[in-house]
Amino acid sequence: MTFSAVMTSPITETPVGKPPQRLFIPGPTDVHPDVLAAQTAPMIGHRSDEFEALYAKCEEQLKQLFFTDSRVYILAATGSAMHEAAIRNCVGDGRVINFVNGAFSQRWSDVSVGCGKEAIRIDLPWCTAVKPAQVAQALSTALADGPVDAITVVHNETSTGVTSPVGEIAAAVRSISPETLVLVDAVSSFSGTRIPVDEWGLDICLTSSQKALALPPGLSFAAVSDRALAKAKTVSGRGWYFDFVLLERYLKRNTTPATPAISLMRALSIQLDRIFAEGAEARFARHHRLAERTRSWAVEKGLGLMAEEGYASPTVTTIANTFGWDVAALNGFLAGQEMELSDGYGDYKGKAIRIAHMGECWDGDLERLFGAVEAFTDI
Ligand SMILES: Cc1ncc(COP(=O)(O)O)c(C=O)c1O
Structure with missing residues (x-):
């Protein structure tokens, strides 16, 4: 089964009392x-x-x-x-x-x-x-x-x-x-x-x-x-x-x-x-929904996706650094708003960014991150 076959659920409200997500790096992630x-x-x-x-x-x-x-x-x-x-x-x-x-x-x-x-x-x-x-x-x-x-x-x-x-x-x-x-x-x-x-x-x-x-x-x-x-x-x-x-x-x-x-x-x-209070299936659906939203945001903004089509991860999205952003400077800006994303790994350092959307990350958290990235890069 490829992940595109998984049903995604509609956007839901961030649970009351959950602090904003800080870490959009693929681990460690924020802990409630x-x-x-x-x-x-x-x-x-x-x-x-x-x-x-x-x-x-x-x-x-x-x-x-x-x-x-x-x-x-x-x-x-x-x-x-x-x-x-x-x-x-x-x-x-x-x-x-x-x-x-x-x-x-x-x-x-x-x-x-x-x-x-x-x-x-x-x-x-x-x-x-x-x-x-x-x-x-x-x-x-x-x-x-x-x-x-x-x-x-x-x-x-x-x-x-x-x-x-x-x-x-x-x-x-x-x-x-x-x-x-x-x-x-x-x-x-x-x-x-x-x-x-x-x-x-x-x-x-x-x-x-x-x-x-x-x-x-x-x-x-x-x-x-x-x-x-x-x-x-x-x-x-x-x-x-x-x-x-x-x-x-x-x-x-x-x-x-x-x-x-x-x-x-x-x-x-x-x-x-x-x-289990959220529900395991609901939790899986949330992760797939966030992954889909991240991919569509990247594509809307003219950024490329690195993963082979049909095999993109439900928990971390690797986006091509199409416009040659200075990832360290971007992270410096995000730090001012208590957020952090990841550079590309190994040979992809500077050539890609990785956005993790896992664990306690909800829709509103991602939108806050996207807004900050847009503000810094003017995309
Ligand atoms: C897919 C995968 N395997 C293994 C590891 C290593 O895990 P740990 O740091 O918990 O030893 C990581 C860490 O990022 C990972 O992402």
Whole structure:
């Protein structure tokens, strides 16, 4: 499914009491004051009934948001740590194929190599999506030389604002090599769009707290399939902190082997309640609506769009710097109004701008940003 197929909802009012969005960068994003405040509650012992109840509640809500019946591991570490966990647990003596179409899919490759795995890197043009046919071809070629334990792909390349059809990719992998695991980074898309993990057959779907979930940085989450857990049991060198087998044992008691980030877990609990109060589907629709509005604003103003057509991200839009704006100066002007957007990433620095519309961002926030950009650039 491409995102143009998603129904968008009509423009709605910003919720009463929500402060104006400040950060239009693709993470960290603004955190609601009630969620920030939740972190100031006194500490409790992490082996207490109170903590285990908090953990169990968050686990259930996360499973709903990942659309999975299996499990979600929660780590006191950022998304890159979950990359490492996924690779250490899911890649054994076989190889891993990393599809690289931007900076964060390159991270999958760097982590695979860093963990000492035999990694095959497939480079694809930035600003384009990874397509099922490209995956099928690379996988078939690699299989001629032996088993492939896993493939990695980024659902939403934050560096370019491109989404890849990971459900179709997983189906392509299954049809060629049913035992190959599909490891997906959904760091900057999770909770901003529907990712039905079980239906799509994703073995790992990982994310960070500081993007569309609109939490402070410091937590990461991964939906892990039974197949991935079974594979982990056969893989040596899983380490300790990231060992799925150990995490599973503690998950059964609604806790983690190491001391959890209790304050962040409290914030998570409040934020999950807020997400379900808005409604998960309404939240996804809001993100798609904001993405559509950002794209149409850019086009109306004569600016180009960088993402391959049909694969534009629902959470971050990459706009060509068609008129050669000084992005640092633009951000200096925006800072005066307590707003910030992002420069292009890597080679696109100065050539593109990225506007994130995720988490707590609403229609009125975007219009305020657009008004300020128009005032500074005279477009
Ligand atoms: C798509 C994607 N993957 C991975 C990461 C790394 O996440 P973290 O900084 O939480 O380790 C980022 C960070 O921006 C990202 O956007």
